Amino acid sequence: MDRVVLPDYIEQLVQPDRVSTRAYVDPAIFALEMERIFYRSWVYVGHESEVPAPGDWKATSIGQRPVIMTRGKNGGINVMVNACRHRGTMLCAQNQNGNAKSLRCPYHGWNFDIDGNLLGTPWPQANSSKFRKEDWGLIHLCKVDSYRGFVFASFSSDVPGLEEHLGPGLHFIDDFVDLSPEGEIEVQSGVHRTGINGNWKQACENSMDGYHPAVVHASYLKDVLKHRTGNDATGMSTGNSVAEVAILPNGLGVIDYTKVDRSGAMGPRVDAKIMQDHWTRVTHRLGEARAKHLRSTGGGDSFNLLVFPNLVFINVQLRVFQPIRFDRTDIQVYPTLLKGAAPEINTARLRAHEDFYGSAGFGMPDDFELLERQWAGIQANTLDWLLLERGIERERTEGVARVGQLMDETNLRGIWRHWKKLMLAS
């Protein structure tokens, strides 16, 4: 039986400048996180372009619960529990995509349409007199909404509107998508499936940690990037960099390199003529000022955006953390394509992405190696506390954001404040 987790216990785990290792390694905390974070908040499910046509489905998870996103008969998006209402059998193969006229349970043959309505049950003469098909359709999540194609859902109806939830994060999502000359991205180029033997919050923190790149990625910056571009871009990642971190409402966070000269940075490298045509089209759609901003920042090339609890926009990718157990996190990395862009640009995005990310990349495996070493260090509660105090005396408030220098731990503190708030809400 699950241990009862008392509010006092949660209260003590998170201090302004430190967090208890128990917040990562206690299985009872993990179980409560599912209930209070993953099943009560907006959680990313997928992108509309993954299910372009009626009948298309994608099977994924919210927390530990399997869900499917489908494109309904009339073109709408459904997010439903991926389990037959009869005896609970999973209908669509986990982590797969497909297209179906109807979803037929392979166990006893109950048949649902793509919008989740129960069409029929084999040998219905045995159903009781009280049985009504309309009572036993697939369970729709309480809330489903999308912003620029990014579909979020919630098992709770007690959530704000999606755009209100994303708040200032919307501008970053716009930058990510507006690199496309048609203002749309496509998630149709496959996925890197990877993961860590460690807790999901380690991956969350890592995505918002501007302190580590200079150390963890030193061999990439000095041994690889410098030889390719003549610039190791280490100026981006120092304690003096003008890059900043900011924690936004609802646990959203950003590492913002917008103000930094990223001329040595990694990223797609494409023939100048093709890029010129590209920017002409972007400018035509959005105007000079907006195009200039996108050109100088490169969209997601200039930021990491965390949408708590488990989605991050980085460079060209969407990174999703799937909590499997307290000590196992599957991670899916979807490189995105720019709809309507020259094929050379999209191919270059894929190659630049593989170069650093995925299981064989020059960056992400080093991060994950260190997260596993971190897990090795904390799993037995050897330490009481992990520190998050860098920059605590100099961070500042800007509007709704708390802002610090790149290497400050402002965002980690913000993530944990938000975590504590959600975990204490009964």
Place this chain on the structure above:
Amino acid sequence: MTAQPPGEFREDRPSLLEAVQAFLFHENSLLDENRYEEWVDLFADDGIYWIPSNEFDIDPKKHVCVVYADKSRLREVVVRAKSGTFWAQEPPSRTSRLVGNICIEQRLPDCRVRSKVLVAELRRGRQRQFAGTCRYRLQRLNGQWKIREKLVELIGNDEPLDNFTFMV
């Protein structure tokens, strides 16, 4: 699949199949022995090493790969391995592999070979197994075998690969 053509056997000269097999065994030994520099040298200057992600039959121009590396990127792996700060390969993976089912699908000069590989990888106390089909394009250049393309159809390419920074 090309078997030894009848009547062409000569005691003093290996068949194409035997020569290719010897080359693949050598290539795989270099990987098992962490002799990456020599392994990279086996590639032609325009050689490609790649592993499709999710499915086998993909167009790498439109679909992501686990790895899609030209020779210069393979050389960068060597440089990183020497840096002492390639954390995901510190310590390096230890591997032992079986190569088999070698079929010659097309003869020289543009030799196409299909083979199976089964790799055990051990690193930091965790031993894993990977398996797949390798598709090679080989050429003879100045009396040497060169790899123009090595494509690995990894059966686990749609499962979490975690740290996959060693070479198959």
